[in-house]
Amino acid sequence: MEQRRRESFRESRFRVKNSLAVRERRLDGARRYTDFRRKVKHHEFLESLDDQIPVIDLAPLSTNDDEAVRKVIQDVGSAVEEWGFFQVLNHGVPLELVDRLEEEAVAFFTLPLEEKKKICRTFDQPLGYYNAELTKNHRDWKEVFDFLVRGSIVLPDESSTTHLPITNQWPENPPALREAAEAYAKSTEQLAFRILGLLSQSLGLPAEYFRKYFQNHTSRVRLNYYPVCPIPDLALGVSRHKDPSAFTILVQDEVGGLQVRRRDGQWIGVKPRREAFVINVGAVFQMWSNDRFKSVEHQVVVNENRARLSFPLFFSPSASTDVKPAPELLSESNPTRYHPMNWGFFMRKRNDGNFKQYGEDIQIDHFAVSRASPYKPSL
Numbered sequence: 346m347e348q349r350r351r352e353s354f355r356e357s358r359f360r361v362k363n364s365l366a367v368r369e370r371r372l373d374g375a376r377r378y379t380d381f382r383r384k385v386k387h388h389e390f391l392e393s394l395d396d397q398i399p400v401i402d403l404a405p406l407s408t409n410d411d412e413a414v415r416k417v418i419q420d421v422g423s424a425v426e427e428w429g430f431f432q433v434l435n436h437g438v439p440l441e442l443v444d445r446l447e448e449e450a451v452a453f454f455t456l457p458l459e460e461k462k463k464i465c466r467t468f469d470q471p472l473g474y475y476n477a478e479l480t481k482n483h484r485d486w487k488e489v490f491d492f493l494v495r496g497s498i499v500l501p502d503e504s505s506t507t508h509l510p511i512t513n514q515w516p517e518n519p520p521a522l523r524e525a526a527e528a529y530a531k532s533t534e535q536l537a538f539r540i541l542g543l544l545s546q547s548l549g550l551p552a553e554y555f556r557k558y559f560q561n562h563t564s565r566v567r568l569n570y571y572p573v574c575p576i577p578d579l580a581l582g583v584s585r586h587k588d589p590s591a592f593t594i595l596v597q598d599e600v601g602g603l604q605v606r607r608r609d610g611q612w613i614g615v616k617p618r619r620e621a622f623v624i625n626v627g628a629v630f631q632m633w634s635n636d637r638f639k640s641v642e643h644q645v646v647v648n649e650n651r652a653r654l655s656f657p658l659f660f661s662p663s664a665s666t667d668v669k670p671a672p673e674l675l676s677e678s679n680p681t682r683y684h685p686m687n688w689g690f691f692m693r694k695r696n697d698g699n700f701k702q703y704g705e706d707i708q709i710d711h712f713a714v715s716r717a718s719p720y721k722p723s724l
């Protein structure tokens with residue numbers, strides 16, 4: 346009962362605030378959105394919803410049932426090999442933390458634009474608010490707020506001669522956003538370490554194998570807000586992309602919009618489940634696993650009726666990590682497919698690329714052994 350009351354409160358607050366923001370957004374959006382290629386409609390998203398994407402119950406991990414734990418590890422491995430994506434239940438992150446952060450996120454994103462822009466990200470300060478992100482050179486129909494799980498990190502350049510220290514910036518309004526966001530990050534960080542163990546074990550490696558790379562991890566939480574879109578068949582919330590993290594853990598509200606590219610090229614909708622987290626493997630695990638785990642393309646569909654929220658945590662190693670396939674997984678018949686890639690440098694290039702036109706973003710493909718001409722960085 347209490348739960349239902351909270352939900353309807355959240356819903357109505359969301360709707361009222363939304364309708365106020367919609368007029369401003371429509372005008373602003375129509376003026377600045379110039380990418381007029383056909384996109385996916387929300388009803389097409391709903392039709393693409395599919396229960397094939399595995400949903401894995403993590404409850405057995407809190408028992409002594411070795412058989413059931415082995416089954417979880419096996420299911421995780423098969424899900425990643427087949428889809429690159431899966432959802433988890435009984436993940437240990439209290440739903441109240443998600444509810445609280447959603448309330449604060451709605452309160453923040455429905456503030457006037459000038460207010461939000463007070464903590465707008467810049468070249469030197471790439472954390473905070475942003476509303477003009479490009480994914481693969483296409484403008485996304487979204488607003489974001491980014492913060493680091495560990496508060497601040499330093500990004501090196503390719504030869505570690507210049508260092509860019511970056512730190513979280515928090516808005517004055519709403520005053521409780523910071524506390525809600527940090528509590529959420531702390532709890533999802535614990536889940537991330539458990540998932541890290543499961544992914545390692547599903548590759549046949551010890552649970553602790555990759556842990557040393559996360560001592561000073563550079564993970565970032567993103568609050569994604571997808572405003573109501575007056576022309577949803579002309580826009581995407583996020584254009585098709587692969588995540589550059591080790592893996593991403595994401596919670597979403599009940600609106601839905603995330604689509605995953607199946608092996609046969611079809612876009613499949615991920616069913617929103619309030620009580621679940623969506624996990625997907627990113628570029629770093631693809632390299633560590635020597636392509637056994639692939640980072641899979643995904644995109645976000647928007648709609649004209651309801652704004653949507655999602656909160657991904659991009660779980661990423663320490664800046665000093667040289668990412669390369671785990672030697673234990675290599676053999677004569679499975680030689681390494683990648684040259685080592687320094688993670689801090691990769692992040693720095695991605696960050697710089699967000700502000701300057703370098704053309705193509707840095708990708709792990711640039712480090713592929715099979716590449717005819719090796720990657721030449723140009724900072």
Ligand SMILES: O=C(O)CCC(=O)C(=O)O
Pocket residue numbers: 567569583588595597602603643644645654655657
């Ligand atoms: O909103 C979503 O469901 C996915 C967002 C996403 O893919 C991203 O932020 O990288």
Ligand SMILES: [Fe+2]
Pocket residue numbers: 586587588643
């Ligand atoms: Fe993504």
